[in-house]
Amino acid sequence: MTSLLKMTWVEAKLFLREPVTVLFTFALPLMILYVLGGVFGNEANPGSEGDMVVYGGYGPTNWYTPAYVGLAIASVAMIGVPAHLAEYRERGVLRRFRASSVARSMFLSSQLIVAVLISTIGSVLLLALAFPTTEVEGPESAALFLAAFVLGAICFSAFGILLGTVLPSARAAQSAGLLLWFLFMFVSGAGPPPEVLPGSLNTIGQYAPLTPVIRMLQEPWLSGEWAAGYSVAVLAIGVVSAGAAYFLFKWE
Amino acid sequence: MVASVISVDRLRKTYGTFVAVEDVSFEVEEGEIFGLLGPNGAGKTTSVECAQGLRVPDAGDISVLGLDPRTQGSQLRQLVGSQLQESALPGRLKVWEALDLFASLVPGGPDWREVMERWDLTGKASASFSSLSGGQRQRLLVALAVVNEPRVVFLDEMTTGLDPAARRATWQLIEAIRDGGATLVLVTHFMDEAEQLCDRLAIVDEGRVVATGSPQSLIAEHGGDLLIHFSTDRPDVSFLDAIESVHTVSRHGPHVTVAGHGPVLALVGAALVRNGIVPTDLRVQQSTLEDVFLRLTGHGLAE
Numbered sequence: 001m002t003s004l005l006k007m008t009w010v011e012a013k014l015f016l017r018e019p020v021t022v023l024f025t026f027a028l029p030l031m032i033l034y035v036l037g038g039v040f041g042n043e044a045n046p047g048s049e050g051d052m053v054v055y056g057g058y059g060p061t062n063w064y065t066p067a068y069v070g071l072a073i074a075s076v077a078m079i080g081v082p083a084h085l086a087e088y089r090e091r092g093v094l095r096r097f098r099a100s101s102v103a104r105s106m107f108l109s110s111q112l113i114v115a116v117l118i119s120t121i122g123s124v125l126l127l128a129l130a131f132p133t134t135e136v137e138g139p140e141s142a143a144l145f146l147a148a149f150v151l152g153a154i155c156f157s158a159f160g161i162l163l164g165t166v167l168p169s170a171r172a173a174q175s176a177g178l179l180l181w182f183l184f185m186f187v188s189g190a191g192p193p194p195e196v197l198p199g200s201l202n203t204i205g206q207y208a209p210l211t212p213v214i215r216m217l218q219e220p221w222l223s224g225e226w227a228a229g230y231s232v233a234v235l236a237i238g239v240v241s242a243g244a245a246y247f248l249f250k251w252e
Numbered sequence: 253m254v255a256s257v258i259s260v261d262r263l264r265k266t267y268g269t270f271v272a273v274e275d276v277s278f279e280v281e282e283g284e285i286f287g288l289l290g291p292n293g294a295g296k297t298t299s300v301e302c303a304q305g306l307r308v309p310d311a312g313d314i315s316v317l318g319l320d321p322r323t324q325g326s327q328l329r330q331l332v333g334s335q336l337q338e339s340a341l342p343g344r345l346k347v348w349e350a351l352d353l354f355a356s357l358v359p360g361g362p363d364w365r366e367v368m369e370r371w372d373l374t375g376k377a378s379a380s381f382s383s384l385s386g387g388q389r390q391r392l393l394v395a396l397a398v399v400n401e402p403r404v405v406f407l408d409e410m411t412t413g414l415d416p417a418a419r420r421a422t423w424q425l426i427e428a429i430r431d432g433g434a435t436l437v438l439v440t441h442f443m444d445e446a447e448q449l450c451d452r453l454a455i456v457d458e459g460r461v462v463a464t465g466s467p468q469s470l471i472a473e474h475g476g477d478l479l480i481h482f483s484t485d486r487p488d489v490s491f492l493d494a495i496e497s498v499h500t501v502s503r504h505g506p507h508v509t510v511a512g513h514g515p516v517l518a519l520v521g522a523a524l525v526r527n528g529i530v531p532t533d534l535r536v537q538q539s540t541l542e543d544v545f546l547r548l549t550g551h552g553l554a555e
Contacts, residue, residue, distance in 0.1 A: 003356040010345065010353050017344040092339035099304065099336050100357055100396065101329040 007102075007110040012117055015080070025080050026122050029071040032185070033130060036064060042135035054193040058222050065127070065136045066145065066221035067190035070214035071181075072122035073153050077160030078181045081115050082173035085164030089252060098251040108161060108245060115157035116150075123149065140224030148220055151231060152213040155238025159209055162241040165249050184210035189218070209237045256315075257282050257404055257435045258303060263312035265298050272298040273309070274459030280404075285426065285436045287453030289446040289541065295459040296439045297337055300406050303437070304334055317403060330358070333402035333434070335393050337409045343382035347373050347392055350381065351399070358400040371395035371425075387418030394425050398434070405429055408439040423449060443541040455541075457549045467541060474547050475539025477511040480520050482531035484508060491527055495519045 016022060040060035055063040088094050097107060130136050139145040163180075167173040185191045187205030194202060205211050212233035219227035258280035265273040273295040280286040288296040301307045303316055305325025314321050319328045341350055351364035351373070368374050371391055376384065384392065390410055397405060407426065411419040426449055430436055440446055446453050447467045454464045463470055477499055483506040492501050492508075497516040502509050510520055517536055524531065546552055 003353070006353050006356040010349050013349070014342050014344055088342070092336070093342055095336050096339040096341060096393075096396075098306065099329065099334040099339065100354055100400075101326055102357060103326075 003102075004106050004110055007106065008113045011110055011114045015084075015114060015118060021080055021084075025075050025118065026072075026125055028075045028079070028181075029068050029122065029126055030129060032071060032190070033064070033068050033126060033134070036060075036191070040064070042137075054195045056222070059135070059137070060193075061130075061134050061136045062138055062222060063193075063218065064190065065130050065134070066139070066217040067188075067214045068126055068130070069123045069149060070152065070188070070210060070217050071185060071190050072126050073119045073149075073156050073213065074181055074184060074210050076115050076119045076122060077156045078163065078177040078184075079174075080118065080177075081111065081157065081160035082164035082167055082177045083170050085111065085161065086167055086173035087170040089250070090170050092252070094251040104246065104249055108242075108249065111161055111164075112154065112157050112242075115160060116153045119153040119157065120149075123153075139221035141220040144220030144224065144226050145217065148216045148227070148231065151238075152216055152234055155234045155241070156210070156213050158238045158241040158245065162245040162248075165245045184208045187211070188214050190214055212237070255282055256280065257317060258286075258437065259313075259315045260299065260303060261313040263299060263302060263309050263314065265295075265302060265307065265309045271459055273302070276312075276454075276456065276459065276461050278454045278461060278464060280435060280437060281452075282435055283430070283433070284451040285430055285438055285449050287438045287440060287446040287450035288456055289440060289443065289450075289453050289545070290456035291441055294441075294456045296441075296456050297408055299456070300408060300437055300439055301336075304329060304332060304406060306336075330400065331403055333397035333400060333405040335390075335397045335405075335407045335410060337412075337439075339393075341381040341392075343380060345381050346378050347381070347384070348377040350392060350396060354396045354399050361400060364399070367395055367399055385418070386414045387421055390414065390418070390422050391425060394422075394429070398429055398432070401432075402434060404435045404437065406437045406439070409441070410438070411440070411442065411445060419445075443545065447541050455545060455548060457545075462548045463544070470541065470544050471539050474544045476543060476547060477513055478516055478539075479537040480510040480512070480517060480534070481537065482508055482524070482529075482534040484529050484531055486527075486529055489529075491523060492520060495523060 042059040042061035044057060044059045163177065164173060167176055187197065187201050188208050188211040189205070194205065197205065212230040216227045216230040216234055219225050219230070256279045261277050263273050263276040276295060276299050288299065290296050298307060302309045303314055303321055305321030305328055308322060316328055317331055321328050348364070348368065351368050355361045355364040355367060368377060371394065373392060373395060376388060381389065381392070410426070411422050414422060423445070426436065426438065438449060450467060452464065452466050454461045455470070463474060465473065485506060489501065489503070489508055492498055492510055495516070497514045497519060498510055498512040500511045510516070512520070521534070542552070
């Protein structure tokens, strides 16, 4: 237990010592917040005749803000974590850990905890900037949104650890993570309104693992309801990812 | 009879069609520094990684401290210390953080501050791993390898890439670990390192052990002739040919070279004195492990 706490603490400090990673991880969702938020404003579109109803009838900023919290989780899980794990494997850090009998479960748990912590920092930062500088309103249910955040951050971080486990090199992890992050952003409801996306992209969106995370975060924010179906999907992604990562994990 | 701490018997390990270890057997006794000497790619690293349970051999029996690394690997790794080749720490990890973290991995482990003091790292406590010199990195990695007070320590190519001063300092570290009571297995491709540090060693080449013994006994057995050089004005030194352990006597002007084996040095010296020759430049040229290696394998140790 002490070693898990030590490992987690050290890993968290190491993350914060990488200025480029920190900037990238935290700045990417913020950039999207101001660029897209600036474009769409927060005027709800009630769907007057001949108009398409977008954002499910909600104000764009209200729609996007919880989605960006999902992007903050995703940028840690998909851009930060996989490259970090792959780099550790490449440089022989994992060899060093293993030779000192670091347990696989302990190491992977510490990575998960650190990812969730950093997602939390990123999300708090995002919300702390969004409220005073945009017209965002909400959430309808803060408690359910918080619960959705905790579940989403844990499960999607497990997905990031799985990526870091299967991607062969730090370079591959970095490019694949970044590419997937942008793809998922566009198709999962955090980019253009889903109503305007062509059918094929919406199909991809249906299967992108970030989509249920974002829907699960949006539902309590916009309507105050718990998105039961999406939360089951998120939980399944988390459990399958964690199990697969545990069994596929290689120290070298 | 000293108990064997490590026993490796007919180890074999292949990666696909590549045979990394063909047939390696050796025994390591308690408290000694045992070397595996051979060129890169000889199978030394694979052998010690199998002994630590980090790789699974295809065939052969291994016992380390009475445990089978194949089935009791994680239990074993708590009892051994290890400095692996191509292993590193995160670049921005500080020295004290590394010691603190690795000490916490050992149940009831030592106070990391003491470890830091013992290995003379206190002055570098807040330095990051990437800012350390090669010698300082080795000192830290050794400190981490022995933080669990292991009974057996594996050190793989400790001094590769170090400057001569740092190499000497690392040799002292290795002797300090042994003086602490641990048994050491040293993997190296440096002949001088093996000769200087090892009580016994196995010469490994192309996945096989070609000879085992103390450096002196290996040199005596496989090193070939002892060469004795001196110079004299005396035209006739044929009395040396009569000495039993002398093989050849050759001469270029005043310079005489006698090749022989066994007690040849004492016998030649005595014969010279008896015949009134007392050269001031008498010197002996002994074979080195390099010669032993060359003789046993037909090629040099250099990469």
